[in-house]
Amino acid sequence: MDTDLALVARLAANLDTAFSGLVEAHAARMYTIADRYLGVPSDAEEVAQDALVRAYAALAGYDAGRIRELKLRPWLATITINLARNRRRRIVDRMPPVQLDPLVEVGWEPATPAGLSPPALAERREQRRELAVALLRLPGPIREAVVLRYVDGLSVSETASALSRPEGTIKAQVHRGLRLLRRNLTPQLEIQADPAGEMTA
Amino acid sequence: MTRTRAEPMLATAPDGLRADLADLALPAPEHLARAVLTDLGLADMWAELPSPLGPIGVVWNGRGISWIDRAGDPDLLAARFGDRVGRPLHRVERVPEPLARAIEARLAGNRRVRIDLDLRGHTEFEVAVWLKALEIPRGEVRPYGWIAAEIGRPKAVRAVGTALSHNPVPLVVPCHRVVRSDGSIGQYSLGGPEAKRTVLTAEGLDLIEMESAARSGFRYVGSATTHVVCLPTCHHARRITERHRRPFRSLGMAVLDGYRPCRSCRPGSGAALAA
Numbered sequence: 384m385d386t387d388l389a390l391v392a393r394l395a396a397n398l399d400t401a402f403s404g405l406v407e408a409h410a411a412r413m414y415t416i417a418d419r420y421l422g423v424p425s426d427a428e429e430v431a432q433d434a435l436v437r438a439y440a441a442l443a444g445y446d447a448g449r450i451r452e453l454k455l456r457p458w459l460a461t462i463t464i465n466l467a468r469n470r471r472r473r474i475v476d477r478m479p480p481v482q483l484d485p486l487v488e489v490g491w492e493p494a495t496p497a498g499l500s501p502p503a504l505a506e507r508r509e510q511r512r513e514l515a516v517a518l519l520r521l522p523g524p525i526r527e528a529v530v531l532r533y534v535d536g537l538s539v540s541e542t543a544s545a546l547s548r549p550e551g552t553i554k555a556q557v558h559r560g561l562r563l564l565r566r567n568l569t570p571q572l573e574i575q576a577d578p579a580g581e582m583t584a
Numbered sequence: 585m586t587r588t589r590a591e592p593m594l595a596t597a598p599d600g601l602r603a604d605l606a607d608l609a610l611p612a613p614e615h616l617a618r619a620v621l622t623d624l625g626l627a628d629m630w631a632e633l634p635s636p637l638g639p640i641g642v643v644w645n646g647r648g649i650s651w652i653d654r655a656g657d658p659d660l661l662a663a664r665f666g667d668r669v670g671r672p673l674h675r676v677e678r679v680p681e682p683l684a685r686a687i688e689a690r691l692a693g694n695r696r697v698r699i700d701l702d703l704r705g706h707t708e709f710e711v712a713v714w715l716k717a718l719e720i721p722r723g724e725v726r727p728y729g730w731i732a733a734e735i736g737r738p739k740a741v742r743a744v745g746t747a748l749s750h751n752p753v754p755l756v757v758p759c760h761r762v763v764r765s766d767g768s769i770g771q772y773s774l775g776g777p778e779a780k781r782t783v784l785t786a787e788g789l790d791l792i793e794m795e796s797a798a799r800s801g802f803r804y805v806g807s808a809t810t811h812v813v814c815l816p817t818c819h820h821a822r823r824i825t826e827r828h829r830r831p832f833r834s835l836g837m838a839v840l841d842g843y844r845p846c847r848s849c850r851p852g853s854g855a856a857l858a859a
Contacts, residue, residue: 410617414612418610432623518605534608535609
């Protein structure tokens with residue numbers, strides 16, 4: 384990415400003055416990765432904060448050449464997902480997974496087409512919540528791959544490098560992830576279709 | 585008959601699902617960036633605290649307290665911080681409880697309470713002067729020459745004065761406890777000599793007595809029972825009863841009389857210049 388290239392150049396030249404630029408450009412996606420992986424906003428915020436502090440500490444130890452070669456997007460994703468994974472273990476320790484559902488917060492609404500009626504908006508919000516919950520139910524390694532590849536929008540090769548897995552593995556995992564998501568999302572809507580089906584059976 | 589399923593919009597087209605996943609992106613929580621930058625010491629926060637001089641503004645980041653100034657005019661505080669330090673500064677509701685308690689304990693004279701200071705960007709000499717001033721107990725004062733001698737730069741008395749006037753964290757680093765060897769109060773960065781008198785008086789120092797003793801030329805006090813000689817405001821000197829008090833004009837005279845310098849206030853530091 385062009386802006387990241389300019390950013391690493393500035394970071395290499397003066398870490399202290401350029402670091403706020405990194406925070407501005409990447410804090411939201413790091414928080415998104417953590418929250419869509421964990422489902423607990425307060426934990427996600429701590430993970431994102433911790434990840435940024437660690438990124439700074441790492442950069443402070445790198446020489447300018449190494450900083451300029453960094454691929455910021457997958458590099459920051461790696462730091463975030465590693466910390467989120469550790470945090471996940473602690474969350475699971477403190478509560479049974481079945482209680483995760485009520486904790487899922489959809490939060491901010493993405494830009495919606497103007498003129499959507501309130502019921503349509505509510506439906507969209509509900510779909511978004513269901514998708515977030517379905518995502519949290521995916522097995523850990525698959526969720527990691529789907530969050531980085533589709534929520535964060537990394538390429539297959541960036542996702543592979545962020546998670547230190549072969550590209551083929553990532554492709555298989557996101558494929559399986561999407562299939563599981565479809566399957567998990569469908570039944571709830573089938574209920575509406577079923578009465579008709581049963582009547583003709 | 586084949587069962588027809590009403591396929592949900594969300595799960596039909598693969599591209600639809602991918603777009604819906606991309607839609608799960610969230611904005612960063614409001615205070616995340618500021619928390620990170622402050623934590624790293626790349627930005628600072630400030631809030632008010634009470635002090636003997638009225639409300640003061642305490643500025644801090646993850647590395648420690650970086651600035652203390654009068655809080656009367658917030659814009660002036662921000663401008664001075666901007667000039668001298670130059671990092672982004674943000675005002676918040678209050679000083680975090682542990683930090684506020686630590687500052688309060690320090691101002692009350694408890695020197696064992698740990699307070700981190702962010703003194704980046706200052707010279708080694710300045711930092712040495714400030715750290716030495718931290719050793720002066722509440723209710724006592726030391727001459728500028730004492731600091732100079734103690735940090736191994738006995739001739740740098742004037743430079744010590746300059747360094748103290750640049751103290752970024754007055755009150756916490758008690759530069760007000762450093763006075764001229766002739767007993768006059770000297771300058772003070774946090775509001776001039778009057779403010780310095782206010783703080784020293786609030787710390788229990790009898791300025792009138794101190795100044796009159798200094799004017800009459802008595803800069804040391806010995807105890808006729810222990811034969812220890814101190815600076816007049818040393819807590820050991822103040823315990824000497826009137827009957828056993830022996831004022832001295834110079835340390836040399838005290839030593840000739842068989843007195844040894846106090847190990848606590850070390851009156852020998854800077855004595856040659858002060859005498």
